[in-house]
Amino acid sequence: MSRFAKPENVLKRAEELVSVGQSAAALQSLHELITSKRVKSAPIASLEPMMLRLVELSVEQRKGKIAKEGLYQYKNIAQNTSVETLVVVVNKFIELSESKFQEAQAAADKISLETIDDLEAIETPESILLSTVSSDVSKDRTDRAVVTPWLKFLWETYRTVLDILRNNGRLELSYQKVAIQALDFCQKYARKTEFRRLCDLLRNHLQNAAKYQNQPHGINLNDADTLQRHLDTRFTQLNSAVTMELWQEAFRSVEDIHNLLTISKRPPKPAVMANYYEKLSKIFLVSGNYLFHAAAFNKYATLVRTQNKNATEAELERLGSIALLSALAIPVLKENRGRGVAQDLDDNKGKNNRLAALLNMSSAPTRASLLKEALHKNARAKTVIRDIHAALETSFQPLSICSTVSPLMEQLASDEESTxxxxxxxxxxxxxxxxxxxxxxxxxxxxxxxxxxxxxxxFTLSEPEIEKFIMTGCKKGELTMRIDHSNNAITFESDMLEPISSVSANTGEIKVQATPSELVRSQLTRLAKCLYSTLTHVDPAFCEEKRALKKAAIERAAANTEQEHQDILARTQIIERRKELVQGLQLKKDQEEATKREILRQREAEAETKRIAEETRRRELERIKREQEKIKADESKKLIAELKAAGGLGDIDDKELEGLDTTKLRAMQLEQLEKSSKDINERMRITAKKIDHLERAFRRAEMPLVQKDAEEQARLDRANFADSQTATQELARSKHAADMVLKKRMSRIMPDFNEYRQKLADKRDKAYEARLAVAQKKLEEAKQQRRDQYRAQREEEDRLEREQDEADRLAYEEELKAEEARQQEAAEREKAEAERAAKAEEEKAARAEQQKKLDDQARVQREREEAAEAKLRAKREERNNPAPAAAAPPAGGDRPGVYRPGQGKWSSQSRGAAPDARPSSSGGYGDRDVGRASPFGAARPRDGPPRDAPVRTASGSGRDVPPRSTGESPAPGADGKAPAATTGKYVPRHLRGDPQAGADGARRGGGW
Incomplete structure (x- = not known):
């Protein structure tokens, strides 16, 4: 793994690469550093200059992808610590992109001017030929070649920066600023496609912000300031869309603004809402929806009239006139009705309700309500518009309505806004x-x-257009008439069974008499009214009863008013409480769902990361395997080619060569090399022998010729040397003569030259003396200043030294006190240790005395056992050997390899060997030296009885002996003698030097 380079060193290396013209390599080195995993540990202060240089090089080379990756990585590093540095970098990125784009525009304009050779020539032959195959002019082609790449790069810059700044609340101000810059960019350069994409991008960012606003540093749409900034951005988007005449995007922007206004807790400003209604009215006008256009403009005019106190009379008159005119222009023929058939109005109703919601209206407006509101609230309408309203809405003149309104229409056409x-x-x-x-x-x-x-x-209408209007009205059910072309007549019909829905739009229309359908439909109503009027005149008691019932109802209502009011308040509270509970449950549910989604997303991300890691590892292994196989194949091909070139393959064909591995090929190569080496050595030997004879003959033949050639060469060298010497002397003579002439010419000006040099030297000496005096003065002042400074510094150092000495003295006193306390504590500890040591010595002496008693008892017991054993041994020897006891060898001494119990091995003592120099003992359990002196008494066996318990002897005498020791047996010495006694350890019988060992072995062997 390569060592991680510091950002400062990488930046310095990049600058060096740029200075030698390697900008691409410099950019690559910066990109590799910022995308490495270990860069997160680097300080932000060292990364910011590197990122500024990276975006600068990226803009110069138009490497938007590299800049995007670097900015994403830098955002992950800096967004949780210092977002200001990220803002600085992205602002620099945008600034450089905009400057490059402006430079490209200036270069394109310069190129366009330079291409014009003749200012008086309108068209050149080249431009005429290009115009036949292309519709682009020279300026368009220049812009496409020079400006368009930088325009595209600037657009990608805006998109990248918006995507980086979108989901951090601390970067919100920068995000809104860049969004407005991007909108102005699209508007300034008429980039309609990019404007649509930008609107979709901002809309997606807002949806994601609402979805993940609970995350740390997320966009909090519940904050009033945050919501206001988003509203400002959407209003800028709406204005740009209206200016660019992108009406669909404008309508979507209106919907976005309405959604933000719905969730906003802060009431919008009147000026903002006035702009909102104005733009919405333009959108409805372009879409041909005159009903909602009139409603939106009426809202706009109302806001301006009530909120703008500085509005002039002319402005108010204009608004009132347009409001009334827009209401009059609402079509009378409805779009949602059919003649005699009830249609499904759900779609159209939902659309109208949605549009009404954009105007903050509970239901869709009607033509009659808009006219009524325009007449009452906008009294400052122009006379011509009032005359049109009177002709259309208040008078009944079917024969002269067109002739009355026609002059008024001409006046409207003269006004650009009313046209x-x-x-x-x-x-x-x-x-x-x-x-x-x-x-x-x-x-x-x-x-x-x-x-x-x-x-x-x-505005003249032809006969087909009038007939089309009639057919459209009949189709919609507004007109009931037929055109008889054979008689060139129009027949008006009346459907007596026409449904009531077909005449719903006739309210407010001037009528001469009721239609037959209205008469049929209102017959029962008129009959009921007539009967009711007759009953009131015929039966006065009916009227009294009605009045009594009405009075009783009023009294009941008055009595129950308070109770009903309380019930309504209680119900309102219950409803509010239920709403709060529902909202709380919904919020909790949303949070749980968000948590589940986040957990699921994390699991999916972990699984995806694991899968990618496994896939990467598998691919890496496959790549390594392929490379190894490729290396082997290349090596085999190389060996085969070398063997073919050397001719060492013989009759082996290509198929057999493909099946051979590199080991066999190398063996064949070595064999071929050995064979070639032998052949070459043999040929070299033969050739060398031939060359020796030839060379000897050549040298004998050429010796006279070489001598002759040497003499000729010496003669030529002497002649050439003489000629060169003569030429050199002639050249020196001519140069000397020319120098003498020049010296004679220059000698005349030497006095003047010396005089001028002396004057110049005197002048410089005086200037030097003056500068020397000034410098000496400055030096003295500097010395004095240095003395004063040194004196002040020395005084300050003395003061600090005194303070330090005082502090050291106090610290030393404190340390002495602490040391005295420590010494006192140590003395107390030593006293306690001495007491404990004395007590331990007493206990040790008591144990030693007890051990000494035990040793004495063991010694007495051992002596008694040895005496008894000696008597028994003497008796056995007398029974077994009647010969004199002096000549009898030790028992068992004549048999090598006799097992001796208690010794732990096979004894191989030969017949007649000297007996062991050890005291006589029985070799039993009690013979072990368990009573040796010990500082703490006898050792207690691991699994045996307690130390003071009596132990049975091996002879079964029942006498108590001290317990045996658990020490290990020491090995015999190198000279065959018994090792030195070791206190506290067990020594076997055969190593104690006892002369009765053989007899003991015989006795024990016989006894057991």
Whole structure:
């Protein structure tokens, strides 16, 4: 593993690479450092200059991907410690990208100017040829080659920075700033596609922020300031969309703004809402929805009239006129009705409710309500618009309505702001004309109707357009009429069974008389009213009963008002409590779901990380295996090629060579090399022998010729040397003569030169003396200043030294006190240790005395046993050997390899060997030296009885002996003698030097 390089060293190396023209290598080195895992341990202060240099090189080389990866890694490092440095880096990134784009624009303009050779020539032959195959002009082609790459890079810069800053609450201000810059960029350069993508990107960021706002440093949409900043950004987006005429994106922006306003706890400013309603009215106008356009503009006009105290009379009159005109321009023919058939209105109703919600309205507005509101709240309407309202809504004149309104339409067309309402207003005039004609006539001439529907230019309608309008109205169920082309007439029909829904739009319309369908539909109602009126006149008691019931109902209502009020308040509290409980449960459920999602995401991430690691490891192993196989194959091919070139393969074909491994090929190569070496050595020997003879003959033949050539070469060298000497002398003479002439010419100006040099030297000496005096003065001042400084420094050091001495003295006194305390404690400890040692000595002496008594008892017991054993041994010897006892060898001494109990081995003592120099003993349990002196008395056996318990002897005498020791047996010495006695350890019988060992062995062998 390579050693981790410090960011400062990498930055310095990158600068060196840039200085020698290796900018790509410098960028790669910076990118490798920032993407390494160990860079997280580096301090932020050292990473910031490196990141600034990285983004600078990335912008210069247009390496957006490298900059993006580096910024993502730098964000992970800096977002939890210092976000300011991340803001500095991304701002530098945007600034460099914008400057490069501006430089590209300037370069493109310069190129466009330089390509114009003749300012008076409109078209060149080249431009004419290019125009035949391409619609682009020279400026467009230049921009596409020079400006477009930097424009694309700047757009990618904005996207990258927004993606980096999107999910950290501490970077929110920078995020909103960059978002507004990106919107201005799209608006300035008319990038409609990029604007749509930017709107989708901002929308996704907002959704993710709402989804993960519970995370640390997340975007908190419950904060009023945060929500206000998002609203400001969305309003900027809405203004840009309206300016660029991207109406779909504008409508989506309106929906985003409405959603943010819904969750906002802070009421929006009136100016903001006025802008909101104004843009929304433009969107509805472009979409052709005049109903909601009028509603939105009415909201806008109301806000301006009530909130803007500085509005002029002209502005208020304009707003009132447009509000009334937009309400009049709402089509009379409905889009959601069919003739005689009840249609499914759910889709259209849901759409209207959604649009009404954008206007903060509980239900969809109607034409009649908008007209009523425009008349009451916007009283400053222009006269021409009031005349149009009177002609359409308050008067019944089917034969002159078009001629009355036509001059007014010309006045509207002269105003640029009112022109857009002329076309929908024309449709309203036609609808009013046909509805009023249907109340007066049953059949009229088609030419008569067309003559009535005449409008001034350019609003003239042709006969097919009028017929199309009639068919559309009949299809929608608003008009009930037929066109008879054979008789060139129009017949107005009346459906007596027409449903009530088909006339719902006729409210507010001027009528001469009720239609037959209305008469049929209201017959029962009129009959009920007539009978009720008759009953009130015929039976006065009925009226009294009604009044009594009404009075009783009023009294009951008055008595139960308070109770009902309390019940309503209690129910309101219950509802609020239930809402809070539901919200709490929902919040808890959302938190649990979010926790589960986070856990699931972490598990999936861990599984994915593990899978990627396994996959990477598997691929790495496969790659290594492939490389090894490739190396082996290449090595085999190389060996085969060398063997083929050397001709050492013989009759082996290619298929057999493919099956051979590198070991066999190397063996074949070695064999071929040995064979070639032998052949070469043999040929060299033969050739050397031939060359020796030839060389000897050549040298004998060329010796006279070489001597002759040497003499000729010496003659030529002498002649060439003489010629060169002559030429050198002539050149020296001519140069000397020229130098003498020059010296004679220069000698005339030497006095002047010496005089000028002396003046210059005097002047410089004076300047030097002056500078020397100034320097000497400064030196003296510096010396004095240094003396003063040294004196002050010395005084300060003396003061500090005195203070330090005082502190050391106090510390020394404290240390002396502590040392005295420690010595006192040590004396007490030593006294306690001495007492414990004395007590231990007393206990040791008591144990030694007890051990001495035990040793004496053991010695007496041992002597008694030895005496008894000696008597028994003498008796056995007398029975077994009648010969004199002096000539009898020790028992068992004539048999090598006799096992001797108690000795722990086979004895191989030969016949006639000297007996062991050890005292006589029985070799039993009591013979072991358990009574040796010990500082703490006899040792207690591991598994035996207590130390003071009596032990039975081996002879079964029943006498008490001290317990045996558990020491190990020492090995015999190298000279065959018994080892030295070791206090506290067991010594076997055969190593004690007892002369009666043989007799003991015989006795014990016989006894056992």
């Amino acid at each position: 857009q309402y002329v076309a929908p207003l024309q449709q309203v005039i036609l609808a009013r004309t046909f509805k009023q004609l249907s109340q007066v006539y049953e059949t009229v001439s088609l030419d008569f109707v067309i003559g009535l529907c005449k409008f001034p230019e350019p």
